[in-house]
Amino acid sequence: MRGLAGKVAVVTGAAGGIGAATVRRLAEEGAHVVAVDLDDDGLRATIDGLPTEAIRVRADVSTEDGVAAYLEAAIERFGRVDLHHLNAGIPGSFATLPDLTAAEFDRVMAVNVRGVFLGARAAFQRYAAQGGGGSIVITGSIGSLRGSADLLAYQTSKHAVLGILRGAAMYGGPLGVRVNAVAPGIVPTELFAGSPDVAGGRDDMSRRASSTPLRRAGTGDEVAGVVAFLFSDDAAYMTGEVVSVDGGASIVSTVRPSGGAGAWDFPAYDRALYGERPGVPPAG
Ligand SMILES: NC(=O)c1ccc[n+]([C@@H]2O[C@H](COP(=O)([O-])OP(=O)(O)OC[C@H]3O[C@@H](n4cnc5c(N)ncnc54)[C@H](O)[C@@H]3O)[C@@H](O)[C@H]2O)c1
Secondary structure, eight states, rough: TTTTTTTTEESTTTTSSSHHHHHHHHTTTTEEEEESSSSSSHHHHHHOSSOOEEEEEEEOTHHHHHHHHHHHHHHHSOOOOOOEEOOOOOOOOOOGGGGGOHHHHHHHHHHHIHHHHHHHHHHHHHHHTSSSSOOOEEEEOGGTOOSSSSSSSHHHHHHHHHHOOOOOOOHHHGTOOEEEEEOOOOSSSSSTTTTTTSTSSSGHHHHHTTTTOSSOOHHHHHHHHHHHHHHHHGTTTOOOOEESTTTTTTGTTTTTGGGTTTOHHHHHHHHHHTTTTOOOOOOO
């Protein structure tokens, strides 16, 4: 990808999952990396053996002090920052609306929305101090685009970051700052590790992934490739975009059985549509 070599990238939520994959991918493209997370052991593993220079910063993205700390560390080490992947996030509780506490709602909003706001604000301040340029990619979610009856705080937060995305892209356009988002679907990571056995939780993910057009879950690397593309000069004319990286999940029509509605018996569904056609992988 063009234009990434020699750039300095901040990646939040970099201790594992999508963030760690982005760190690896940007480093492979020649960027230096500032890896940010609360989990220092995870960060250590993420930056171990990268082909470019990298530092790790233990910081809480939901606080102004945390954001200032990772920016200061970046400037001290590299003298500038060119790219910000604002990716740290938490899922919050599976409680349905009547049972969701205000404290839990606030906790999710603090990391997923306040953290992105603070990170974007700091990025713009930094880019201005450097004389312009720069780029931001926010990690949204299919939950930015669609509704479900659980994960209400999470969905609210992921819708909210699209407001930050569009406002920041409008403001940043004339300054030469591009702001885009990725919207992953199902990517088995530690995100739902705390909820292994609830419907929609970790153990249920691969079954649900079989209902996507690509019939499988995605990987952190597959999201990271799109993040790197959005940062690269190959995406020079893209800003304000939300790019789904979800195996097609968000295009499914839920009002047609052939679109997936209620079609939980995927082997039967695939047999009916495709027969025994070679090349169609077994569902489920
Ligand atoms: N995995 C999926 O299926 C999926 C789908 C859609 C969107 N996403 C989004 O992708 C992003 C990355 O998630 P992931 O799937 O890689 O999960 P993950 O749990 O592996 O990564 C999230 C990281 O954020 C860090 N983090 C949490 N709170 C933080 C804070 N206050 N300050 C600093 N770091 C903090 C965690 O320690 C963790 O390392 C999240 O924004 C998530 O909402 C994930």
